[in-house]
Amino acid sequence: MDFLSLLWLFFIISSLQPVIRQRMLDAARQRLLEQLERKRKSRVIVLIHRQETMSLLGFPLVRYINIEDSEAVLRAIKMTDRDIPIDLILHTPGGLVLAAEQIARALTKHAAKVTVFVPHYAMSGGTLIALAADEIVMDENAVLGPVDPQLGQHPAASILSVLERKPLSEIDDETLMMADIAEKAIRQVKRTVCELLRDKMPVERAEEVAHTLASGVWTHDYPITVSEARELGLPISTEVPEEIYQIMALYPQTAQRRPSVEYIPAPRSRQSSV
Template identity: 60%
Template sequence: MHQPSFFDLFWLLIIFFSLWPIFQQKNLEWARLRLIREIEKKRKSRVITMIHRQERLAFMGFPIMRFITIEDSERILRAIRMTPDDMPIDLIVHTPGGLALAATQIASALVKHKSPVRVIVPHYAMSGGTLIALAADEIVMDPNAVLGPLDPQLGQFPAPSILKAFEMKKKEMKDEMLILADVAEKSLVQMKNTIIKILTAKGHSQEKAENIADLLTSGYWTHDYPLTAEVIKEMGLNVSTDVPQEVYDLMEFYYQPSGQPSVQYIPVPYGEPKKGSVPLRKPH
């Protein structure tokens, strides 16, 4: 009978440590799906998530930053098609933004859904994430969550700034800059028209939609400026700050630090001690 050797044990350990990250990832995915199903049962809706966080993937543990892509829009559109017309949709969004094409496709599909659509923002939904939020019947934001402006970005420059530079120095500009200014002007018109189309489809007046579109795209704020729930309410959009606790619980399943976390705390809610409880003693 063959006796296990040192090399047999060595290869078993190699296989185990190679497969362990895959098992961990699968277990995490199952935990996410279980909680998503619980939220669906509680809210009687289809829950879709688009959460872009820096995650440590199974391949050698390298963290990868994520953003809105065509693959995201394809999956969300597929989920919307699978949702009955009489079922509400809760879309949980956590993103720095991404491709305008993908965000526009998602927003357009949400607008066409016949039942109420709620976009839930537990932390932030910038740029394309904001465009998607505009397609909701209700935007549900944490009191400290933020959206962002929608001024188009051409490379590393915002379109409104390109046009402003063009007006200031157009006589001295090279052909490449003139072309860039032309593209910037077109991108601004396109984004404004997209926002107006989305907002009017959700029942807002033409004038109100134009005002909101102009405010979000004109360069009044820098592209990364945080727009709080109060600012969004002042625009006249339907905003709530009642984020379900289960959404915060779900976000915990997406946090995978690649090393020692920079933020730490005792993960229990604090409040007044219950009657009969023993208070913690201060160390002497």
């Protein structure tokens, strides 16, 4: 075989390698999901968002909950018998309120138990989805987040605060219109949160929690820890099955030139250091 043939063979193998690697990864995910479903006798749905990179230009693209996600999750729920529990593995920075609400409302309508697993974080719209669960299983270090609506680059609550700090005569028309939209957005999200929590706590308490989560009490990226979530009255557990972490490992962050975090991927104890 001459050099040119070897070169072509190298290019062919190199081009097929990512495809083969992805197929192997998909197969490993499928096996682990099936294993977890057999163990828990449930339907397992995964909603994981990672930062991805454009294959050609290398620009980072952050993924969020979108309509395609809600369509896929709703299909999975619809394909699940009403007496089969649903386990949703959630790892997301949030996304479209519409998509998150669709998923949350569909989960509340499911007759069997719904469990949401949060191994690392479920912020904003992810928290809205988690509120629909009968049980939220979080890693001890995982966090949820406020669900206050955002209008463009600004929190709705912050836009409303302008009306309280300046006379109306000094506020431009666009800000006044944005404030009107902001008021409606907050009211709508608070109503949704109340509806999601009405079967989990008294109505008065649900309204208090809705106000805390949706009215800009915290900044939008405020991390709600396990203890704070429990103080809010949410049904929190920290018994995360090991399979959840194994599944997360099969959804790796897009490879970078140099990893930001490095460690020896093996359990570490005093005995192992001897």
